[in-house]
Amino acid sequence: MENRRTFIKKSGLFLAAATLPYPGLLAAQPAKKLGVALVGLGYYSTNLLAPxxxxxxxCELRGIVTGSPEKIPKWQKQxxxxxxxxxxYENMDSIANNNDIDVIYVVLPNSMHAEYAIKAANAGKHVWCEKPMAKTAEECRSxxxxxxxxxxxxxxGYRMQHEANTQTIMKWAExxxxxxxxxxxxxxxxxxTNISPWRLxxxxxGGAMYDMGVYSLNGARYSTGMEPVAVSATQTTSRPEMFDEVDETTIFTLEFPEGITAHCRTSFGENMNRLDINCANGGYYLDPFQAYSGVKGRASDGTILEPFGKNQQAVQMDDDALAIINNRPVLVPGEEGLKDIVIVEKIYxxxxxxxxxxSL
Structure with missing residues (x-):
């Protein structure tokens, strides 16, 4: 628990709640837009989700939950x-009384997902949780x-399942x-070479499997439309001085029904970004398959999957917002995140x- 406490203390957990009205607040927005609060203002929130x-x-950005008081003025101004x-983090529970906020998006280190996703739910707000869903299957279920x-x-937050070419791959599985x-x-x-300390x-x-490996794992599952029945895995490192606690590289094999085998690899020490599906009468691939933009591919019959021009995170959040507005099932529910973590635990x-x- 010491590392978690250190993270929160360094983040300025005990920041006093601000109460004075901010002069530059946005005008009221159309009722159809949902107010989103981001929990954690690290790289992904700052550079990708907020933009x-x-x-x-x-949906629109209406709130923030942070332990770094020095970040607040810039976010408010921008x-x-x-x-x-x-x-x-200490007074987040009081967000329950804030009608401006409809959704809380948890964007914290993996070990903190469960605690703050549960806080968000208990506050009566819809929950968007970054992948991987949590460290353990037990946490996912909670x-x-x-x-x-x-x-x-x-x-x-499996944004790839909202991406057009990925959805084509998922359709072809059927x-x-x-x-x-x-x-x-x-x-x-x-x-x-400059990996966030918590990922180590x-x-x-931390570790490659939790971070990048979930892309390979989830990609294997949505490319087949099946659930694996067995797994085997090995882990290695070429930089033990850096990766003394977590995996730098994980190589794992997933066995699916009908004799389908998925050979998967993930690493913090190797550049790779490709999904290949081999079929009885040809096949297809995406390369890159999990980049923030420019996902593209080709099929053996010459079909080209051109890059989809829309912002992936914007499409993801709009899809999820519409599910709330129209009261219909979300595209990637918690059960999907749970399935991956059950397998991740078996991989380790x-x-x-x-x-x-x-066996799974």
């Missing part, structure tokens, strides 16, 4: 956030239970235009047993 919210049609919509108990919607799927490869990774911390949910178990094949 993407400016491009959405059905996005017109009222003082009354600024929270810290988030699902909290959202069900409070009758709020829960969506996991229609099989190139015959039965025989096997696939899913590789996701990058060579990192085992207790906080297999790696600890020298690659032993484990």
């Amino acid at each position: 993407a919210l400016q491009k959405t049609d059905y 996005y017109g956030i009222k003082d009354a919509n600024v929270y810290n 988030i699902i239970d909290a959202c069900n108990k409070n009758k709020v919607k829960l969506s996991i 229609t099989k235009p190139f015959g039965a799927i025989k096997g696939l490869k899913a590789n996701a990774g990058f060579y990192g 911390d085992k207790e906080m949910g 178990e297999s790696a600890s047993k020298d690659g032993q094949r484990l």
Whole structure:
């Protein structure tokens, strides 16, 4: 628990709640737009989610939850956030009384997802939680239970499942235009030298498998439209001085029904970003398959999957907002995040047993 406490203390957990009205607050927005509060103002919130919210049609950035008081003035100035919509980790529960906020988006280190997603649900707000959903399957189930108990919607931030070319791949898993799927490869990774400290911390949910590996795992599942029945895995590192607690590289094999095998690889020490599906009568690929933009591919019959021009995060958040507005199921529910983490736990178990094949 010490690492988690250190993270929160360094983030300025005990920031006093601001109460004075902010002079530059935004004018009232159309009722169709949902107010979103971002929990955690790290790279993904700052560089991707907040800018993407400016491009959405059905939601807008109205609040922030942060333990870094020095960040608040810039966020308020840039996005017109009222003082009354600024929270810290300690007083976040009081967001329950704020009608400006409809959705809380949890964008924190993996080990903190469950605690703050549950806080969000208990505050009566819809919950968007970044991937991976949590560190353990037990934590995932606790988030699902909290959202069900409070009758709020829960969506996991698998943006790729909202992306047009990825959705084509998912459709082909059902229609099989190139015959039965025989096997696939899913590789996701990058060579990192300046990796966030928490991603190197085992207790906080660090490691390549939790971070990049979930892309490979989820890609294998949505490319086949099936659930794996067995897994085997190994983990290695070429920089033990840096990766002394977590995996730098994880190689895992997923066995699916109908004899389909997925060979997957993920790493913080290797640049790779490709999804290949081999079928009885050809095949297709996406390269890159999980980049923030420019996802593209090609099929063996010459079909070209051109890059989709829209902002991925904006599409994801609008899809999730519409599910709330229209009271229909979300595209990527908590159960989807849970399925991945059940497998991730087995991957780590297999790696600890020298690659032993484990049934799922």
